[in-house]
Structure formats: C-alpha cells, structure tokens
Amino acid sequence: MGILVDKNTRVLCQGMGKAGTFHATQCREYGTQMVGGVAPGKGGTAKEGFPLFNTVAEAVRKTGADATMIFVPPSGAADAIMEAADAGISVIVAITEGVPVLDMARAMGFLKDKPCRLVGPNCPGIITPGQCKIGIMPGYIHQPGPVGVISRSGTLTYEAVWQLSNLGLGQSTCVGLGGDPIVGTSFIDLLRMFQDDPQTEAILMMGEIGGTAEERAAEFVKKHVTKPVAAFIAGQTAPPGKRMGHAGAIISGGSGTAREKIAALHAAGIAVAKSPADLGTTVQAAMKK
Amino acid sequence: MKIHEYQAKELLAASGAVVPRGILVASPAEAEAAFDRLGGPVVLKAQIHAGGRGKGRFKDSGQDWGGVKFSKTRADCSQVARVMLQYPLVTKQTKECGQRVSKVLVQAAVDIARELYLGMVVDRAIGMPVLMACAEGGVEIEEVAARSPEKILKAPVQPDAGLLPFQARRLFYALGFTAEQAPHAERLMIALCRVFLDSDCSLAEINPVVVTPKGEVLALDAKMTFDDNALFRHPEIERYRDVTEEDPAELRAAKTGLSYISLTGNIGCLVNGAGLAMSTMDIIKYHGGEPANFLDVGGGADKEQVTEAFRILLADPRVKAVLVNIFGGIMKCDIIAAAILAAFKEVGFHVPLVVRLEGTNVALGRKMLAEAGLNIVTASSLTEAAKKVVAVAK
Numbered sequence: 001m002g003i004l005v006d007k008n009t010r011v012l013c014q015g016m017g018k019a020g021t022f023h024a025t026q027c028r029e030y031g032t033q034m035v036g037g038v039a040p041g042k043g044g045t046a047k048e049g050f051p052l053f054n055t056v057a058e059a060v061r062k063t064g065a066d067a068t069m070i071f072v073p074p075s076g077a078a079d080a081i082m083e084a085a086d087a088g089i090s091v092i093v094a095i096t097e098g099v100p101v102l103d104m105a106r107a108m109g110f111l112k113d114k115p116c117r118l119v120g121p122n123c124p125g126i127i128t129p130g131q132c133k134i135g136i137m138p139g140y141i142h143q144p145g146p147v148g149v150i151s152r153s154g155t156l157t158y159e160a161v162w163q164l165s166n167l168g169l170g171q172s173t174c175v176g177l178g179g180d181p182i183v184g185t186s187f188i189d190l191l192r193m194f195q196d197d198p199q200t201e202a203i204l205m206m207g208e209i210g211g212t213a214e215e216r217a218a219e220f221v222k223k224h225v226t227k228p229v230a231a232f233i234a235g236q237t238a239p240p241g242k243r244m245g246h247a248g249a250i251i252s253g254g255s256g257t258a259r260e261k262i263a264a265l266h267a268a269g270i271a272v273a274k275s276p277a278d279l280g281t282t283v284q285a286a287m288k289k
Numbered sequence: 290m291k292i293h294e295y296q297a298k299e300l301l302a303a304s305g306a307v308v309p310r311g312i313l314v315a316s317p318a319e320a321e322a323a324f325d326r327l328g329g330p331v332v333l334k335a336q337i338h339a340g341g342r343g344k345g346r347f348k349d350s351g352q353d354w355g356g357v358k359f360s361k362t363r364a365d366c367s368q369v370a371r372v373m374l375q376y377p378l379v380t381k382q383t384k385e386c387g388q389r390v391s392k393v394l395v396q397a398a399v400d401i402a403r404e405l406y407l408g409m410v411v412d413r414a415i416g417m418p419v420l421m422a423c424a425e426g427g428v429e430i431e432e433v434a435a436r437s438p439e440k441i442l443k444a445p446v447q448p449d450a451g452l453l454p455f456q457a458r459r460l461f462y463a464l465g466f467t468a469e470q471a472p473h474a475e476r477l478m479i480a481l482c483r484v485f486l487d488s489d490c491s492l493a494e495i496n497p498v499v500v501t502p503k504g505e506v507l508a509l510d511a512k513m514t515f516d517d518n519a520l521f522r523h524p525e526i527e528r529y530r531d532v533t534e535e536d537p538a539e540l541r542a543a544k545t546g547l548s549y550i551s552l553t554g555n556i557g558c559l560v561n562g563a564g565l566a567m568s569t570m571d572i573i574k575y576h577g578g579e580p581a582n583f584l585d586v587g588g589g590a591d592k593e594q595v596t597e598a599f600r601i602l603l604a605d606p607r608v609k610a611v612l613v614n615i616f617g618g619i620m621k622c623d624i625i626a627a628a629i630l631a632a633f634k635e636v637g638f639h640v641p642l643v644v645r646l647e648g649t650n651v652a653l654g655r656k657m658l659a660e661a662g663l664n665i666v667t668a669s670s671l672t673e674a675a676k677k678v679v680a681v682a683k
Contacts, residue, residue: 026619074518100519101411102489105448108416136588138618138649153564155616159671162616162647179563182416208564211413235567237574238583239552275575276568277671 002128002173003148003193003200004091004117005067007031009132012059012068012089014038014080015096016047020071023095023136024050027069030139032132035063056080056087067091069125069134077121078103081184085114092184093134094120104182111184118184124154124176135176137161145170146201147283148194150187152177152208156234156276160204163280169287172200181210187217195225202228202287204279205270207261209235214261218268228286231265232273233258290515291338292529295394297511300488301495306480307473307507311396320370321363323395330361330398335373335390337383338534340512345380347372348387356380356390359398366395389533399509404497405464406430407478409485412445420444420452420482422460426497452482466506473506474498488526489519538582538601545597547586554579556682557602557611557640559595561586561620569614572671578679581608588620595625596632603636610682612674613644622646622654630661641666641681645674 005011009032013024016037025048028034036051036059043054053059056068068089072080077096084092099121111118119126125135129142141158143165151157157176164171175190177183187205194200203225207214214233221229236258265272273282298308312323313336324331335342335356342356356378360366370393377387404426412419422442425433433440442463444456454475461474477498485493492514499509520527532540542549548563552570556578560566563585570580582605586598602611615625629644645668646654658665666681668674 022619075521098518100489100522101491101516102418102448102486102519105411105417109447136619141618141648151564153562155560155562155618156564156568158616158618158648159565159568181411181413206564208567213413216414232568234564234571237552237570237580238567239550275672276565276572277675 002131003190003197004173004175005126005128005132005134007033007131009033009067009091009134010035010063010065011132011134012036012038012056012063012065013050013071014056014068014084015071015073016042016050016052017071021048021050023071024048024069026139027133027135030133032134035065056083056089060087060089065089067134068093070094070096070121072096074098074100078107081107081118081121082110085111085116085118090116091126091134092116092118093123093125094118094178094184095123095125095136096120097122099180101181104180108182108184119175120178120183122180123178123183124157126173126175128173129171137174137176141165142174143170144172146172146199148172148190148197148200148203149174149206150177150190150203151175151206152179153206153234156206159276160206160232160279164204164283167280167284169280169283172197187213188220191217191220191225195227200227202230202283204283205229205231206279207231207233209233209238209258210256212256215264218264218270221270222268228289230271230273230283230286232276232279232282233261233265234276290517290520290526290530291534292513292515292526293336293338293392293531294334294511295336295392296529297493297513298508300484300513301480301508301511304480304483306477307505308511309396309399309507309509311394314370314393314395315391316374317367317371320393320395321367324360324363324366327395327397330359331366332396332398333358333360333366333369333373334394334396335378336392336394337378337388337390338531339380339382339388341380341382342378345378345383347376348379350376370395391533399499399507400501401499402502403500405500406494406496407481407498408492408494408496409446409481409490410492415445417445418448418485420446420456420460420478422464424464430496446482446486448486451486452479466500467504470500470504470506473504477506477508484513488523489516490514491516538604542584542598542601545594547584547594547598547601549601550583551605552580552582554581555607555609556678557581557605557608559584559586559598559602559611559613561588561615565614565616569612572675573612573679576672576675576679578675578682581605592628592631595628596635599632599636599638603638603640608640610641610643610678611638612678613642614671614674615646615648617646617648617651617654619649621650622648623650623657626654626657629665630657630663633663633665638664641678643668643674643678643681645669645671
C-alpha cells in the first residue's frame, strides 16, 4: 500500500472551476476514487459526473471521503485547507499557487492539533502509481516500483520519473512538496515514511535553492535512513536575492545556496546528481552499492 | 515587491514608530528648502531599493562618497543632492551601470548613543513569522548570524495575536534597554510587527535602531519587502511600486503570466516549470554555456505566451541561441510544437533555436518541428539539447 494514498482512498476536489474539474476528471480516468466536488453555492448539483457539495463536512458525511485536492484560488485556499482539516480529512493536497505566506502560517497553526497531513500548497500532488493519483502530474509516465520520490518541483519531477521509468525503476509513491516557503510536509516527514515503507527500496530527493529543508533532511538521513538515497539540487546557477519562479526559491544572505545543500547531502552519504540528465542513473547507481 | 526607505518609514510611523524628521526631495532647490526647515546638520539618503548605499559610489561623478552623506551647510546640501539626482549610484547590490536616483531623503542628523538591529521575517523551518533583535546594529546581520548566532534574539510571532507584551519585554530587557527607554523600544517593536503582519511583508528590517543620548529610540533606516502573493489584497502597498527599479523585460513578462529573470549569459531559455527551468540553466552551465535568463512559461504554454516569451528573449541583444525545454504532461507536445512554430514565424528568429520536447505526443511534436522546414534543431535528451545549444551559441 502507498505511504499516503492508495486504491482505497476516497478523494474530493475543492474548487470545481475549469482547472479543478479538468484535473478531477483526469484523476478519475487514472483510476483514483474521485467521490465528489466542493463548490459553495452549487451543492446538490453535479458537474462532469461529480456530485457537488456546499461544504467539505457535508461531502465527507455523504461520500466517506478521506482525502481532498484543492484548486481554490489563492485568496480562499488557506481557508479551504482549514475547512478540510476541520472536517476530518486525512490527506489534503493543495495544488493552488500564489497563496499568501502569512495565510499558510495561520493555516499551519490551525492544523497543528488535527490528525491530517497537508501536502503543498503550490505542488503537483501525490501519486501512488497504479493506485491513486491526486494532482496534476501526467499519470502515464509513472510505473509502480521501488523508488520513493520527493520533490519541491513539478516538471522537474516528471523529468526524474520519466528517466526512472525508462530504466525500469518504478516508483512506490511520488510526492510534490510544493515550491512555497511554508509547506505542509517536509523532506524529513517523507523520508521517515519511505524508510518505514516495505515497498520502497531507494529514495530520490529533489530540492532547490532557498531555505534549509535539504540540509535538515541530510541530517535526518545520516541518523535515521538506511535505504540508499540519491538527490539533485536545482538552481546551482541562480543569482542571490532573486525569486526563481517558486516563492520559496530565494537565496537570502548566503543561506539556501545550492552549494551548501550539496555539501550537506554529500556529508550524509547521499549521492548527488551533477546534471539533471542523470537523475535516474544516479538512483540506479545508489541502489547497486 | 521592494519599497524605498522613505516609504517603509511612512508605514512604520503610521503604526506608532518614531522615525527621524525627514523631507523627501527631488531637486537641489528642494534639498535647500528641506535643510532650512530641518534647521541643523542633515544626512542625505539616496532612495534606491538596493542596499549598500553608504559604501556605493555615484558613477562618473568624481565624488568619493556614497548614497548616505552627512551635510552641515545649505550650499553643501544642495550640491550633494545635485550629484545624487544626476549620477547613477553603483553599490554591491545594483547592476554595474548603477541605479538612477529620483528622490533623496533629507533627514535631520541624529546623535547616536547606541545602535541595534530589529528585523522580522517568516522562518520557514517553523512556519511562523519571527522577530529578531540584536544588540549589534548598523552592521551586516548575516555576518553576526555567521560568527555569533547566539547574539541574535528571536521571538516567534503568532500572525493573529501579534507580538505579545511579555515577548517585547523579554527582548528589550535582554537588549539592555533601561526602564525609561523600554516603552519606546516596545513601541518600535510593536510597530514593526504590526506593519509586517497587516501588510503581508516577507522581510522588514530596522537597521540600525538608534538610541539617542536623550533616550529616544528611533528607526534610523528601514527596509521592507512584500509577499508578491499577497499584493492582490494590498492596493495601498501596490501604490508604492517603483517601476524604474524593475527590469523592463521582467515587468513585461509578468504581464503575460510568465516568470522571467534576466541573467548575464547568451543562451536564452524557455521552460515550463520553475524547477525544470532552474535545472535547464544548470545543465547549460554544466556543459560550458551561460544562460541569459530564467523563464518559466508555467502550465499553459499557449501560442500567445510562447510568442511573447520569444519576443522577450530575442529583445535581449546578448542572446546568441535559444533553448526551449518543455516536458508536456497534461499539455501535449503537438500543441506545444504548433505554438512554437506559430511563434517562430511571427517573431522572426535571427538566432538558432534548439527545442527539446518530452512527454505526451512527443513523437508527433518532434515530427512537426522537423518537417516545418525552419531552422529549428530538435534534441531528444536534455544532455543533447544542452550540448547543441552551447555549441551554436559560441
């Protein structure tokens, strides 16, 4: 079974505009159990075969949903996250990009004492290949297999998965952490889960400049992870002080540089791919050791 | 989004902070009038976003002083303002050509008994805003953080509750403020926190906080950056935007929903997704080339966006070749190829274009590009694409 989601997971979609409806449909086509949508004001109607509800609480009562995919626009996204947590949802996947950072600080405070896991925001989602896709990633590039994938990026993750699948190295679960400064789940959270997951034999971590998440993850790997770990850090050529797309990818005052991260990863015995073309082969080599 | 010192001081003052008396001027004549009104020695401060003003220099001015200048006489004040407003200021944080100054803050000189540091930022590790204070002010806080991190006092601030009185007390007693100065220090801290939380800052710094011989506690300088994601709910902050401080290409890109950063190389890049875009820059460098820019075309990549992206890339005279790297997931490669071809024809390429497509319908997409009879080089792997574009850019 996947570390977070599997074929039994029942998923809602909060935000049934154009993007939400499109991706909910794509997930359903992949094989995910998409059980309904939440669209305040449209409860009682249906869209593209999805029953719509006014609130997450009502949707949970009526469908038994335990996960949600959030496409609510930035001004309402943090509120949507809190609503899901309050309604008893276990896995919240927030796709929305552009959520104000302080809204996320508030939401994280709200979530602290609730038994749920938030992934994102500004993330491509979670996929347990062959079982459940909650997000916007192209399902067909994934294959079930032994590699756990954790990434702060979207399309770069697809690049890695593509390379892995082509090498015959399928994926146990792929999780996009999201590109924002405050996100619900960290590298460490997932490293712990992958270490305890019988299906996962190796882990690929894809980080980028900004913040210290990779450095802290390296420390954790040194102490608690025995499975082979490979990594890549994007943005080695990025200049300091500039936001490289992701709100979280800012190097400020010397901290958060690629060099520091790579050094920390090496110190923990993690193989670091030098080029983004070598993501798959680096994992392969780490597994052979 | 960054704002100027004088704007940051306006915000702080509105929240109860004490700032030195100052008058914003845009001409030497206004500087003279300001000198008269302030009555006494002044400090002229060039208003630019970049830091390092004091150590910077006015390019070609023949002067050996920088963007922060003490002035004792009316005539000198006028002369300093004239230079500041005439010549670009070059600092460690500006481009080599420097930044033009259109406003100068003429500030009453203040006697300094002590300098401290106050700053606020969102601590990503704990997911909360943190107020930082340090008894060493007026210096590079990163240096203090590197050599004596224990000297930086921190208080995590709940976004809704704000800075609690006991938190302020813990800080100002630890910083060595006297009982008399304490309420003034508290006022400054509360003002900083209030502005940060109410306006959605990403960074707010008062460096230095100054204690005068008389015991006043004021913000001698102020720097603020705002969360771009929150500007939609802060028209009052959006008003502070200074487009002359922004790269015109970056502004233009933002208008089309593209994320663009100008760099210094000669290989233009167009990629979907920030992580992949950064990696594309990395792999170009890895194979001996220099990226001219970061450009994330996002999840859309329709004809309009690709066309505008090409226009922006090609408007840069340094660009000798362009690399398009698209991993089409939901976005199909044949749709992307059609967009590239249409844009190519509309914009008129005068440099080689290397395209690497991967993902849904990739075979069809590549076929369309190959059969178009245009000067477009296709590459199947990332490595091949990088090597090819580096070779043609030489």
